[in-house]
Amino acid sequence: MKDLAQTTRLLVATDFDGVLAPIVSNPASARALPESVAALRALGDLPETEVAIITGRSLEVLRRLLDPPPQWHLVGSHGAETSDHSLDLDALQPAVIKLAARLEHLVGGRPGVAIEPKPTGAAVHVRNAAPEVAQAVLTEVREGPAAEPGIFTTEGKCVIELAVVDVSKGAAITQLRADLGATAVLYVGDDVTDEKAFLALSEGDVGVKVGPGETAATVRVADPEAVATLFAELAALRKG
């Protein structure tokens, strides 16, 4: 962490759900820990230090849940939307509408299952479904629309997300590093979707995995509270 703190131009990039915001059963109720937001603000106020949030959430939802300062770089929908430059999402809408209707027809209305619309597709949440319903829904989605050409699937914590574009958090990290001229990157993530971001890191960067599970990250912390501590320590080291 000391080497990272001393790099010439630092990019601090982090996932939202499960990292800044503890996991909750209703996605609309997720909120970032104030301690993490304060530490990220302190980092972002330091010279030659950039902050980025890279999330599966749409940018509209992220802004509503987090209210980030305007100087932070935001990447939403697993990389399809960014606050700096975006894909032409309007052109995708006919395919997105068709996909969302297909998912609604296939699994909509099952007890405990929620479909979250996204600018590039839709996420099917099974966290609040009985285990047998969750398993059946995931299988039907995997073997149905997810298997079709032109559909790109991301699986995460009790969620399967289908999109009409192929994007990843790894590509987002690479793009941000180049755009911002970062000499080192910190990336913090908790889910399988974050593994592509960890794999995009190189020598001198640091990947931090939050919670259990296999990972390509080199550092592990237990939970979002430990993430807040890590950000605060990094801010203090860099300021010093």
Ligand SMILES: O=P(O)(O)OC[C@H]1O[C@H](O[C@H]2O[C@H](CO)[C@@H](O)[C@H](O)[C@H]2O)[C@H](O)[C@@H](O)[C@@H]1O
């Ligand atoms: O990339 P992230 O910022 O980690 O976003 C990934 C997905 O997070 C949300 O779902 C997850 O968090 C919910 C709230 O804690 C939880 O209820 C759900 O089971 C998790 O899968 C969000 O709703 C998705 O759109 C994001 O893609």
